[in-house]
Amino acid sequence: MNAIVPNYVAGFIYGALVESFCSEQNARMMAMDAATDNADALLKDLNTMYNRARQAAITQEITEAVCGGAAAQRREREEGDESVMGEQAAKTKKTETSLPEGKIVQVSGPVVDVNLRAVPFRRSGTRSQ
Numbered sequence: 001m002n003a004i005v006p007n008y009v010a011g012f013i014y015g016a017l018v019e020s021f022c023s024e025q026n027a028r029m030m031a032m033d034a035a036t037d038n039a040d041a042l043l044k045d046l047n048t049m050y051n052r053a054r055q056a057a058i059t060q061e062i063t064e065a066v067c068g069g070a071a072a073q074r075r076e077r078e079e080g081d082e083s084v085m086g087e088q089a090a091k092t093k094k095t096e097t098s099l100p101e102g103k104i105v106q107v108s109g110p111v112v113d114v115n116l117r118a119v120p121f122r123r124s125g126t127r128s129q
Helices: 004-084 087-096
Strands: 101-108 111-117
Touching: 004 101
Parallel strands: none
Antiparallel strands: 101 111
């Protein structure tokens, strides 16, 4: 009996220490799992933001290229018209044509939202009645 009680108490204390150690390791493992989930969510959000910014830059470049091409075509057409029309008519034609000014508001995948501001057309040489 003298040997059983001390062994029982030592076993009970040892069991409590092992359980405490396991509990600590389990808490660490759960914290690391939560941190991994948060890092994955953050990476997903950052990847989405990067893709949207990249798509916006690509769309902006395409828009600038298209508008530049349209302006070049219009300029060529106006230069061709100048040789046919008189000088005053060419000046009137130049003041009447202009490109609308626009700003890209939002890019969501292949969809681009653009706000266009209408530029008023001015006709010189015409009389108002």
